[in-house]
Amino acid sequence: SAVISQKPSRDICQRGTSLTIQCQVDSQVTMMFWYRQQPGQSLTLIATANQGSEATYESGFVIDKFPISRPNLTFSTLTVSNMSPEDSSIYLCSAGQGVTGELFFGEGSRLTVL
Amino acid sequence: GENVEQHPSTLSVQEGDSAVIKCTYSDSASNYFPWYKQELGKRPQLIIDIRSNVGEKKDQRIAVTLNKTAKHFSLHITETQPEDSAVYFCAASTNGNKLVFGAGTILRVKS
Numbered sequence: 235s236a237v238i239s240q241k242p243s244r245d246i247c248q249r250g251t252s253l254t255i256q257c258q259v260d261s262q263v264t265m266m267f268w269y270r271q272q273p274g275q276s277l278t279l280i281a282t283a284n285q286g287s288e289a290t291y292e293s294g295f296v297i298d299k300f301p302i303s304r305p306n307l308t309f310s311t312l313t314v315s316n317m318s319p320e321d322s323s324i325y326l327c328s329a330g331q332g333v334t335g336e337l338f339f340g341e342g343s344r345l346t347v348l
Numbered sequence: 349g350e351n352v353e354q355h356p357s358t359l360s361v362q363e364g365d366s367a368v369i370k371c372t373y374s375d376s377a378s379n380y381f382p383w384y385k386q387e388l389g390k391r392p393q394l395i396i397d398i399r400s401n402v403g404e405k406k407d408q409r410i411a412v413t414l415n416k417t418a419k420h421f422s423l424h425i426t427e428t429q430p431e432d433s434a435v436y437f438c439a440a441s442t443n444g445n446k447l448v449f450g451a452g453t454i455l456r457v458k459s
Contacts, residue, residue, distance in 0.1 A: 293349075
């Protein structure tokens with residue numbers, strides 16, 4: 235299994251600012267994804283982080299709001315831009331080898347926007 | 349796209365009883381079905397998974413069954429213990445691609 239580290243683990247931000255979340259995997263992985271989990275809710279896929287190219291976003295999520303980078307096979311970032319209180323949530327990085335299907339999660343980044 | 353429905357939303361059982369959580373999926377191309385357990389404030393942890401070429405898989409007290417024709421799969425926990433209390437999520441994907449999750453089931457095991 236892959237060990238996934240995220241930082242920050244939590245942050246409190248002001249409305250209108252942006253925050254970048256980092257995700258580091260301890261081994262090279264084929265697939266990396268970013269999910270959002272609002273309090274008491276399920277996991278919603280934001281986008282697939284593609285190595286060396288633009289991320290693939292799910293319906294309802296756009297690059298201007300959630301820019302994603304993936305410069306190599308072990309690292310990705312998610313930025314939450316121009317934040318509003320509605321962006322308060324847990325953001326989870328996940329990674330896997332694709333073919334096997336197994337997907338592992340980071341510990342999440344709990345974001346509170348005031 | 350894929351849609352995964354999960355029932356029940358909450359489940360209370362007495363310690364030692366069995367618990368069953370059911371999910372249905374919509375995309376017949378889905379071929380990988382994992383189950384995750386999430387304790388409060390923790391990350392989702394993969395507990396068991398099944399692929400579409402298998403009908404049942406068991407790991408100690410946990411088992412998963414898959415009915416491809418009906419497009420549903422279930423998680424079975426036997427001899428439940430208080431430490432089984434958590435939120436359980438089912439999910440589905442195609443060829444190791446992105447996972448689509450069910451809404452989750454809060455399992456409470458009463459001692």
